[in-house]
Amino acid sequence: MPDPLIMSADDVRRAVTRIAHEIVEHNRGASELVLIGMQTRGVPLAQRLARAIESFEGVRVPVGSLDVGLYRDDLPERGPSVNIQPSELPEIAGKRVVLVDDVLYTGRTVRAALDALIDYGRPGRIQLAVLVDRGHRELPIRADFVGKNVPTSRRDDVQVRLEETDGEDSVQVKAVREAEVPS
Secondary structure, three states, X not given: OOOOEEEOHHHHHHHHHHHHHHHHHHOOOOOOEEEEEEOXXXXXXXXXXXXXXXXXHOOOOOEEEEOOHHHOOOHHHHHHHOOOOOOEOOOOOOOEEEEEEEEEOXXXXXXXXXHHHHHHOOXXXXXXXXXXXXXXXOOXXXXXXXXXXXXXXOOOEEEEEOHHHHOOOEEEEEOOOHHHOOO
16 A cells, blocks of 8 residues: 655645745744755755745845754764765854754754754744654754644654655655564
8 A cells, every 4th residue: 555645746835835925924024034954855945935935025035054964962873874964054143044844753853953053153043944743752842834744653754755856746654564663
């Protein structure tokens, strides 16, 4: 049986458009706004949000990319295979920064992103936008802007696919069976 499709390409497009409008509304415009995509799929999402904001506000919002690999608290468990990408950030000091990621799960990646961001400057405010919030937080972190809340079990695998990285836009949840879970 195929994994359930949670969001189609049209659903992803609509969610990005809605989140872009919510960001602008919440921030009373787009001035002093910076979007920072978290590697890997947060980067194209941040770029899409910036294009959407520019289309209806007429303002080009700076976009950056952030790799939090070296800031993760599970780096020793990940071993030597961690692939670190360069971070490229516009000026963030005093700005309203919106961190963008594909999935919010435990909150640990966002915590690492906050640590990394502070090393680049002191934003006036940091907000979080995610395409999918699947719950199961281990840290007290909440997204300000969410495309879709998806109830999952801890064993489920939420698979976000984006045109820029995977050749298509979709979100599926792969239910991991008990026999597939490593002991």
